[in-house]
Amino acid sequence: MTTPAAWTPPPAVPPRRLIVTLAGAGAVAGALILVAFRATLPAITAHRAAALDEAVREVLRDPARYDTLFLVNDTLVSSPPQGADPARVEQIYVGFGSDSAIAGFAIPAARPGFADVVRLIFGYDAANGTLLAMKVLENKETPGLGDKIEKDSAFVAEFTGALAPLVGVKSRQGKGTPNEIDMITGATISSRTVIRAINEAIARVRPAIERYVAEGVP
C-alpha cells in the first residue's frame, strides 16, 4: 500500500463496478458451495444414519431386528403423521429378539451438561424397568474429565442392568442397590447430566411404551 505521507485520494471507482464485483463473487461462491454440498451430502447422510444405526444396535445389545417408532401425542406409532418431516418427530426404536419378542427400546435423550448439550441414547427393558446399555452420541465436556462419560468404559458399563430411575452416588460410596451409578470423580456435573437425561426420558416416554407393549402398534 502507499505510505501515509504520499497518500492521495484514489481515483473514484463507479459504484456499479463495486456492485458487479461483489455480486459476481457471491454468485461464484454460491455455485462452488452448491457443488460441494451436492457432492458431500450423500456421504454425510450415510455417515449419520450409520452412526445412529450402530448406536441403536449397540444399546439394544444386538437385536435380531429393530423398528423405528414415532412419538405423536404421547402414543407410539409406526409412521409419522402425514405432512410432518420424519426427522422432526421424536423417534424411539424398538428391538426384537430372534423369537420376535420385544427385546427393549432404544431411547435418545439430551440435556445441557457442563459444556453444551450432551446427547445420548440408551436401551431400556420396559418389562423389568432396567437399562440395557448407554452410549453418549455427542458431548463437548471437559477433555480428560467430563468426556469420561463417553470414554470411561467402567462408567459406561455401570448402566447395563441398572434399575430405573437411576441415582448417582459418589464413587465407591453407594449401598450397592441396583439403581445406583457411581459418578466420575471430578466430573460430577457431567455424570449427573447423563443420569438425569435418562431419568427424564424414561419418565416422558414410559406411558407411551407401556401402552405400546399392551396394545401393539395402533
Add this chain to the structure above:
Amino acid sequence: MTPVKQATPQADLIRGIWRENPVLIQALGMCPTLAVTNSVANSLAMGLATLFVLVSSSFLVSSVRRLVPNEVRITTYVLIIATFVTIADMTLQAVVPTIHKALGAFVALIVVNCIILARQEAFASRHPVGRSVLDALGMGAGFTLALLLMGSVREVLGYGTFLGVPLFGPNFEPWVIFALPPGGFLTLGTILLFLSWIKRRRTRAAAPSVAGVPARKAA
C-alpha cells in the same frame, strides 16, 4: 544479475515453514493452535484443512487481483475464504466424520484465522499466481507442522498415546493437564522458549562480539 533472495521460488516456499512460521514466529492463529491440538489426528486435520483453504484462497485472490477494486477487496477476500472453509467443512464431515466431530466449531472458525486473511492482503493480492500459491503452501505447511508439534507433545504427555496407539505400559498415569487448555499454553510457551534459545545461540555464534560474550563452538 542475481535475483533477490526473497524472490526465488524456494524462498517463497521455505519462508512460511521456518523463518516466518505463522505460529512459531509470527504468533498468529493462536486460537486453533491452543484449542484443537490435544491430539495428533486433530492437529493434522486442522492443519490440512487450513492449508487447503489458504492455498485455494491465495490462488483465487491472486488470479482476480486486477479485477477487484480496492474498496471491496477485504469483503471479496472474506467471501472467497468463507467459501473454501464451507467446502472444507463439508468435505471433512463426509470423509472423516469422527475428526470433524472432535474439531467441532473450529473448522468453521478457519474463516477468521488471521493467517489466511493476512496472506491474501500481504502477499496474494500483489504477486502472480505461482508465487502466491507457493507462499500459501509454505505458510500452510508451517502452520500444519507447528500444530503437529503441539499435538504430538500434548497427546504423548496427556494421553500416553500417539495417533491413538498407546506408547507406555498400563502403569503410565497420563499427565491430564496437557490434554486440557492449560497444557496448550504450557506446550506453546515451552516450544517458543526453546526456539528463541536456538535463535540466540545462532546469533551469538554468527557474531560473537555483538553480544559481548565469547563465541560457542556449536552453531
